[in-house]
Amino acid sequence: AQSVSQHNHHVILSEAASLELGCNYSYGGTVNLFWYVQYPGQHLQLLLKYFSGDPLVKGIKGFEAEFIKSKFSFNLRKPSVQWSDTAEYFCAVNPNDYKLSFGAGTTVTVRA
């Protein structure tokens, strides 16, 4: 079955550490890729998106993601996390402008 896989269920790290969250998908053809974030008690918010062009995309709050087509991956990175980055992060894929499918999410806890 076509799917979106996020490798880490829960990541715990200290402030100033680097963060990388893995995302792989199994859809063929053209895909639109997204990362959403859900801060505690808040609604899902768009972090960044990729449609075409430069495979390295920059989003809000210092996040970036790299699309590697050969690996069907769209990993999220941040060089130096802050306590306020504590949240749940969701990778989502929209193949051929069809419905948006989400991964299971990764909970990130940043310790001060």
Place this chain on the structure above:
Amino acid sequence: EAEVAQSPRYKITEKSQAVAFWCDPISGHATLYWYRQILGQGPELLVQFQDESVVDDSQLPKDRFSAERLKGVDSTLKIQPAELGDSAMYLCASSLDSGGRDGYTFGSGTRLTVV
């Protein structure tokens, strides 16, 4: 910043009862989505509207769930009768175009607990 409005924020209902959720998308957004998010999982699409028409309800349990968007603006999702397994967060989202290329804007959700 424009928001997707949902109500109620929380709902507790007994199994076999009927429950309804309401969503008001961002003005001008033709496409509206209802997602269900079970604890520990990502959101799963239940139904997608383009204006007042359903374009995808393949994952909607039609024996108990129904959704409507009569005037192509706000929408209602109903469950009748509710079952224990329906306990989840119900999210509404909207997008300007049907492909969602600008991303979806999500509401705060309705957390349903069936007891």
